[in-house]
Amino acid sequence: xxxxxxxxxxxxxxxxxxYALVGGSPAExxxxxxxxVYSMNGNPLQGAMITATSLDGKxxxxxxxxxxxxxxxxxxxxxxxxxxxEKPGYVTSVQSHVLTGEKDSLSLTFKLKAGTDLAExxxxxxxxxxxxxxxxxxxxxxxxVDSPVAYPPxxxxxxxxxxxxxxxxxxxxxxLDALGNPLSTFSIDVDTASYSIVRRFINEGRxxxxxxxxxxxMINYFSYDYPLPEGNYPFxxxxxxxxxxxxxxxxxxxxxxxxxxxxxxxxxxxxxVFLLDVSGSMRPENKLPLLKQAFRLLxxxxxxxxxxxxxxxxxxxxxxxxxxxxxxxEEIISAIDKLQAGGSTxxxxxxxxxxxxxxxxxxxxxxxxxILATDGDFNVGISSTxxxxxxxxxxxxxxxxxxxxxFGMGNYKxxxxxxxxxxxxxxxxxxxxxxxxxxxxxxxxxxxxFTIAKDVKIQVEFNPAxxxxxxxxxxxxxxxxxxxFADDTxxxxxxxxxxxxxxxxxxxxxxxxxxxxxxxxxxxxxxxxRPEAFKSKDMLTVKLRYKKPDGEKSQLIELAAEDKGTAWxxxxxxxxxxxxxxxxxxxxxxxxxKGHSSFADILELARAGRGSDRYGYRAEFIxxxxxxxxxxxxxxxxx
Numbered sequence: 001x002x003x004x005x006x007x008x009x010x011x012x013x014x015x016x017x018x019y020a021l022v023g024g025s026p027a028e029x030x031x032x033x034x035x036x037v038y039s040m041n042g043n044p045l046q047g048a049m050i051t052a053t054s055l056d057g058k059x060x061x062x063x064x065x066x067x068x069x070x071x072x073x074x075x076x077x078x079x080x081x082x083x084x085x086e087k088p089g090y091v092t093s094v095q096s097h098v099l100t101g102e103k104d105s106l107s108l109t110f111k112l113k114a115g116t117d118l119a120e121x122x123x124x125x126x127x128x129x130x131x132x133x134x135x136x137x138x139x140x141x142x143x144x145v146d147s148p149v150a151y152p153p154x155x156x157x158x159x160x161x162x163x164x165x166x167x168x169x170x171x172x173x174x175x176l177d178a179l180g181n182p183l184s185t186f187s188i189d190v191d192t193a194s195y196s197i198v199r200r201f202i203n204e205g206r207x208x209x210x211x212x213x214x215x216x217x218m219i220n221y222f223s224y225d226y227p228l229p230e231g232n233y234p235f236x237x238x239x240x241x242x243x244x245x246x247x248x249x250x251x252x253x254x255x256x257x258x259x260x261x262x263x264x265x266x267x268x269x270x271x272x273v274f275l276l277d278v279s280g281s282m283r284p285e286n287k288l289p290l291l292k293q294a295f296r297l298l299x300x301x302x303x304x305x306x307x308x309x310x311x312x313x314x315x316x317x318x319x320x321x322x323x324x325x326x327x328x329x330e331e332i333i334s335a336i337d338k339l340q341a342g343g344s345t346x347x348x349x350x351x352x353x354x355x356x357x358x359x360x361x362x363x364x365x366x367x368x369x370x371i372l373a374t375d376g377d378f379n380v381g382i383s384s385t386x387x388x389x390x391x392x393x394x395x396x397x398x399x400x401x402x403x404x405x406x407f408g409m410g411n412y413k414x415x416x417x418x419x420x421x422x423x424x425x426x427x428x429x430x431x432x433x434x435x436x437x438x439x440x441x442x443x444x445x446x447x448x449x450f451t452i453a454k455d456v457k458i459q460v461e462f463n464p465a466x467x468x469x470x471x472x473x474x475x476x477x478x479x480x481x482x483x484x485f486a487d488d489t490x491x492x493x494x495x496x497x498x499x500x501x502x503x504x505x506x507x508x509x510x511x512x513x514x515x516x517x518x519x520x521x522x523x524x525x526x527x528x529x530r531p532e533a534f535k536s537k538d539m540l541t542v543k544l545r546y547k548k549p550d551g552e553k554s555q556l557i558e559l560a561a562e563d564k565g566t567a568w569x570x571x572x573x574x575x576x577x578x579x580x581x582x583x584x585x586x587x588x589x590x591x592x593x594k595g596h597s598s599f600a601d602i603l604e605l606a607r608a609g610r611g612s613d614r615y616g617y618r619a620e621f622i623x624x625x626x627x628x629x630x631x632x633x634x635x636x637x638x639x
Contacts, residue, residue: 037087245583274336504578
């Protein structure tokens with residue numbers, strides 16, 4: 001009887017505790033439980049059975065881990081659970097946890113020991129992987145619960161998810177009247193982090209936060225088959241116009257830039273400083289262990305004329321490897337292999353030291369670059385984004401560029417990472433798996449490391465006799481004032497060797513009766529369309545300014561384009577695929593401009609635009625859209 005009373009009190013107080021934490025009854029709200037299963041040597045275990053059992057002994061959910069050892073349960077009632085991981089040939093492990101907030105994502109880690117698969121009997125208890133005695137429900141049977149009951153302690157901070165990831169707010173670009181606003185000006189963006197972050201969320205079985213979806217980064221994750229540049233220009237410009245697939249009354253403009261490719265034999269020598277975060281938050285498998293694998297790949301790609309130094313930072317910054325010739329690959333890789341995580345995060349101090357070493361080993365007419373790899377969670381020393389930005393802006397003037405690689409989840413600081421890369425004349429990637437590391441450091445290595453043009457700005461002038469209104473899709477945090485286009489003091493994006501840049505505009509044709517936001521009539525002036533505009537065949541003119549990597553004066557390129565009435569069926573595969581990615585981004589953002597798009601429509605577009613797909617990236621995109629289509633059926637709204 002005493003045991004029954006103890007068990008009753010335990011479940012009662014547990015329920016009260018959850019109610020207090022989330023501000024309502026457990027039945028009213030739901031949470032997410034996810035995690036990974038590894039062997040004792042750190043290898044992911046695929047096909048492990050994960051069972052979530054309620055405290056009254058009922059099996060609530062079951063699933064199998066995927067190839068990365070990952071599992072997820074969505075929309076779980078907020079109550080106590082026993083979570084069991086088992087796989088033939090391994091000792092079963094059980095943990096007991098509680099979801100602590102609405103839509104919270106509690107992350108568990110299991111490490112299974114090879115050996116006999118022990119089947120627990122009623123009344124047994126087992127040590128959980130993260131400490132604490134697990135009693136209660138085992139294998140769907142209510143086990144022995146001793147009095148007093150001690151609820152297991154939570155996992156260490158670096159394994160818990162507090163939903164502290166940060167994404168800067170994005171407001172969709174709106175339609176602008178072409179007569180009153182004929183110029184659209186923005187900085188190019190070759191960052192791809194948003195796509196990898198979105199992929200990570202979808203692979204976890206949930207929709208990404210809306211502000212994690214930067215449509216231009218998703219579009220530019222993929223390369224496109226644009227004409228190679230001719231003459232001395234570092235890139236080419238191409239324009240294609242057709243029907244807008246999500247609104248047949250509109251037109252869609254596809255603008256593409258193709259950067260000049262750089263062969264290995266003509267690539268300048270590189271002076272690289274790896275700035276690696278080894279703080280305590282970097283312990284999980286998808287952080288420092290993955291980081292080390294990624295940088296091993298990069299070292300293997302470097303030529304003998306390159307140099308590498310390694311700076312690490314945790315509670316303080318230090319030099320793990322002085323600047324070393326890249327032909328000493330074993331020595332460099334050995335230094336990477338020895339890295340271990342621990343301590344707080346003195347990111348600002350590490351950045352200062354990394355730039356100091358880069359300056360000491362500066363190669364004139366070479367590629368001088370700091371490569372920062374972190375989860376962005378700086379908390380010691382210079383930690384505010386504004387202070388770090390000022391420091392990096394000062395250093396870029398000395399010809400040292402910055403590449404930023406993000407790792408991990410839970411405490412990830414996306415906005416900070418993006419700003420640091422932008423102000424450091426560099427690029428920003430998010431590495432969620434080893435294949436992404438290969439894409440960044442092997443497949444796209446020259447584009448990642450070698451800048452062929454800096455401060456690249458685009459200004460599109462629309463002919464109001466052809467265009468009633470226009471909307472730039474994406475690039476919301478890359479917008480510039482029209483006066484900034486010809487101002488060489490204004491910073492803009494950088495273009496790497498062989499990179500492509502793509503931008504899409506949705507157009508409301510001249511003469512459309514569709515209403516658009518406007519302003520009251522002006523009192524002192526009148527805006528009119530010049531007669532010449534009606535005679536011109538041009539819909540728009542693309543103007544582009546850029547500087548050489550070591551230059552300070554910009555050069556101008558212009559290209560006029562007319563709408564020849566091309567039907568969507570006749571559009572290029574690249575146009576179709578980029579439109580599919582844009583539409584997908586609008587659906588994920590639940591944009592008011594998504595028109596009649598659905599995941600089924602996006603799948604049709606993407607399949608039509610898949611093309612040769614040498615590396616399979618477009619096929620992977622199609623798989624992500626299919627997963628979202630399934631998630632959309634199972635959830636009432638995006639998490």
